[in-house]
Amino acid sequence: xxxxxxxxxxxxLVTNDDSISAPGIKALVEAVQDxxxxxxxxxxxxxSGMGHAITIGHPLRLHKxxxxxxxxxxxxxxxxxxxxxxxxxxxxxxKPDICLSGINHGANHSINVxxxxxxxxxxxxxxxxIPAVGFSLLDYSVNAxxxxxxxxxxxxxxxxxxxxxxxxxxxxxxxxxxxASLVKGIKICRQAYAKYEEAFIERKDPxxxxxxxxxxxxVNFDKGKDTDVWALANNYVSVVPIQFDMTNYELKTxxxxxxxx
Numbered sequence: 527x528x529x530x531x532x533x534x535x536x537x538x539l540v541t542n543d544d545s546i547s548a549p550g551i552k553a554l555v556e557a558v559q560d561x562x563x564x565x566x567x568x569x570x571x572x573x574s575g576m577g578h579a580i581t582i583g584h585p586l587r588l589h590k591x592x593x594x595x596x597x598x599x600x601x602x603x604x605x606x607x608x609x610x611x612x613x614x615x616x617x618x619x620x621k622p623d624i625c626l627s628g629i630n631h632g633a634n635h636s637i638n639v640x641x642x643x644x645x646x647x648x649x650x651x652x653x654x655x656i657p658a659v660g661f662s663l664l665d666y667s668v669n670a671x672x673x674x675x676x677x678x679x680x681x682x683x684x685x686x687x688x689x690x691x692x693x694x695x696x697x698x699x700x701x702x703x704x705x706a707s708l709v710k711g712i713k714i715c716r717q718a719y720a721k722y723e724e725a726f727i728e729r730k731d732p733x734x735x736x737x738x739x740x741x742x743x744x745v746n747f748d749k750g751k752d753t754d755v756w757a758l759a760n761n762y763v764s765v766v767p768i769q770f771d772m773t774n775y776e777l778k779t780x781x782x783x784x785x786x787x
Contacts, residue, residue, distance in 0.1 A: 542643075713763070
């Protein structure tokens with residue numbers, strides 16, 4: 527009698543930039559824990575705004591920690607990108623089937639994707655041919671309600687696990703900070719053209735030395751109704767497919783044609 531082969535569970539790597547102690551990463555794991563073998567490798571301290579930084583000037587530390595029952599978890603002394611690199615090489619000893627980053631406390635729509643440690647972790651996974659998603663909730667509070675976010679995280683991850691994904695598959699997903707009953711659904715969007723109008727507050731420390739504190743206001747210059755900013759303002763979950771190839775192909779063609787080089 528033939529023995530029925532048991533299907534191996536997908537390996538799901540989870541990381542973030544708010545640290546392993548942030549409520550958002552726990553919510554992310556709770557949303558997908560039964561969908562595969564979940565392994566967490568996350569920073570041991572907040573790493574927001576680190577972008578795609580990596581640690582090269584001093585050693586990295588990796589410690590196994592208690593996190594949630596049935597979930598293997600580690601803290602890393604480095605950046606979110608370091609977490610992904612170490613997870614593949616020293617924890618899993620293989621590439622996971624997918625990588626999930628988040629759930630970030632705060633927006634990563636529009637230009638935020640450039641600065642975000644959450645998204646850089648997902649992009650690093652994609653560079654290594656691991657399909658990845660970064661999830662963010664538009665609520666910076668440590669007491670944020672992740673109920674709606676967990677619903678839509680699960681919907682998206684279930685879709686990802688249904689079939690074979692392209693090796694550089696990467697999504698930037700943002701969830702509005704409203705009650706789950708008010709979320710209208712999911713919109714596949716483009717990244718809005720918006721940025722921060724920044725200023726530096728100038729102050730003196732107790733020793734009389736000057737220091738500066740970055741502040742600013744988020745300004746949306748894009749009035750399109752197909753953008754992530756529009757979707758979130760209208761209570762939709764925004765899903766933006768992104769890529770790490772930053773080549774401007776239109777400009778490339780123009781330069782080849784117009785420049786006499």
